Amino acid sequence: MNQWLAFRAVETNDEKPVVKSSWQLVDDSCLPQIGHEKGEGEVLIKVCYSSVNYKDALSAAGNRGVTRDYPHTPGIDAAGTVVSDASGQFEEGAAVVVFGYDLGMNTCGGYGEYIRVPSAWVLAKPEELSFEDSMRWGTAGFTAALSVEKLLKADIKPSAGKVIVTGATGGVGSVAVALLAKLGFEVVAVTGKESAKEWLLTLGASEVLSRDELLPMAKKPMTRPLYQAGVDTCGGDMIAAVLPQLQYGGALTTCGMVAGADFSASVFPFILRGVDLLGVDSVEIPQTDKLLLLKKVANEWQLPSLADFTKTIGRAELAEVLANVLSGKGQGRYLLDLAQD
Ligand SMILES: NC(=O)c1ccc[n+]([C@@H]2O[C@H](COP(=O)([O-])OP(=O)(O)OC[C@H]3O[C@@H](n4cnc5c(N)ncnc54)[C@H](OP(=O)(O)O)[C@@H]3O)[C@@H](O)[C@H]2O)c1
Numbered sequence: 001m002n003q004w005l006a007f008r009a010v011e012t013n014d015e016k017p018v019v020k021s022s023w024q025l026v027d028d029s030c031l032p033q034i035g036h037e038k039g040e041g042e043v044l045i046k047v048c049y050s051s052v053n054y055k056d057a058l059s060a061a062g063n064r065g066v067t068r069d070y071p072h073t074p075g076i077d078a079a080g081t082v083v084s085d086a087s088g089q090f091e092e093g094a095a096v097v098v099f100g101y102d103l104g105m106n107t108c109g110g111y112g113e114y115i116r117v118p119s120a121w122v123l124a125k126p127e128e129l130s131f132e133d134s135m136r137w138g139t140a141g142f143t144a145a146l147s148v149e150k151l152l153k154a155d156i157k158p159s160a161g162k163v164i165v166t167g168a169t170g171g172v173g174s175v176a177v178a179l180l181a182k183l184g185f186e187v188v189a190v191t192g193k194e195s196a197k198e199w200l201l202t203l204g205a206s207e208v209l210s211r212d213e214l215l216p217m218a219k220k221p222m223t224r225p226l227y228q229a230g231v232d233t234c235g236g237d238m239i240a241a242v243l244p245q246l247q248y249g250g251a252l253t254t255c256g257m258v259a260g261a262d263f264s265a266s267v268f269p270f271i272l273r274g275v276d277l278l279g280v281d282s283v284e285i286p287q288t289d290k291l292l293l294l295k296k297v298a299n300e301w302q303l304p305s306l307a308d309f310t311k312t313i314g315r316a317e318l319a320e321v322l323a324n325v326l327s328g329k330g331q332g333r334y335l336l337d338l339a340q341d
Pocket of ligand 1: 166167283328
């Protein structure tokens with residue numbers, strides 16, 4: 001192997017982050033080597049598909065909270081085949097999926113035709129899950145599935161009331177809406193995109209609420225208990241606006257911070273309604289849990305509509321899609337086909 005294509009992000013010094021990345025030819029020296037501190041670059045993988053997540057947009061725009069050193073190849077998701085494995089765990093040609101840990105953050109990620117990662121990050125792709133579907137789900141979809149799983153463990157039931165999803169047109173939000181609807185829940189989708197109302201109803205939402213209608217609730221300590229539970233993907237005031245509207249014993253998951261990392265809320269929903277706020281992490285969860293998740297989305301949680309609300313893009317479109325996601329204009333999921341121009 002000599003040189004291959006990778007989407008290289010450069011640091012930006014602009015006050016407002018902008019995507020400045022472009023496709024360049026790179027060589028093996030940009031990947032972690034065996035014995036490298038980032039976990040013994042054991043498994044060399046030829047990547048066929050990746051996906052686009054909010055964190056990828058931050059990395060591609062030079063955000064040092066995500067990526068310390070530039071130039072860098074983003075891509076927190078990757079699906080492909082094993083070229084070689086120094087650990088002996090995977091055979092040449094094995095179909096694998098990698099997401100989370102340090103991939104695409106400070107280790108070259110899935111926006112390059114090759115990655116080299118520790119074997120502890122690599123998951124054997126279930127046969128029932130195509131390469132394409134594994135990346136249509138991708139980190140955003142897996143995070144939606146983990147959020148729904150947390151709510152089910154908190155005993156939410158379709159018969160017990162509505163579930164609200166914020167950032168509903170985003171990657172995590174759109175999969176959460178579709179999955180909850182598939183499981184029989186009545187879903188209220190919250191969006192900042194007036195034009196996406198019909199799209200969200202098609203996805204499975206039974207009601208669509210504008211962000212502007214929800215946000216005033218952030219100022220209230222407690223209000224009418226409209227929702228059994230919620231999946232928040234935005235953070236900030238969006239969390240503060242959902243908490244006061246949860247029913248007795250309700251639960252809200254939190255995974256993101258596009259609307260802010262801090263929020264201010266009253267303790268009343270917690271101490272008078274026994275409400276739970278549940279954190280969701282898809283990055284550091286144990287490999288065994290990641291494998292169980294892959295099997296679940298490939299089988300009982302399979303989403304036939306996922307291909308309909310995922311746009312397949314080639315290399316030429318990636319920069320524009322990342323810029324849209326960075327500015328909150330993304331809609332649904334994006335599958336990156338590395339073989340497509
Ligand atoms: N904890 C984890 O393991 C984990 C994993 C994956 C993602 N995340 C986090 O989850 C969040 C969502 O990720 P994603 O990939 O789904 O991102 P995304 O595709 O960009 O979706 C975010 C959505 O949030 C809404 N939004 C954007 N800016 C907003 C604002 N200022 N106020 C309120 N809503 C806003 C928009 O939807 P509408 O226009 O429909 O409102 C946007 O499409 C990110 O913060 C990401 O880092 C965390």
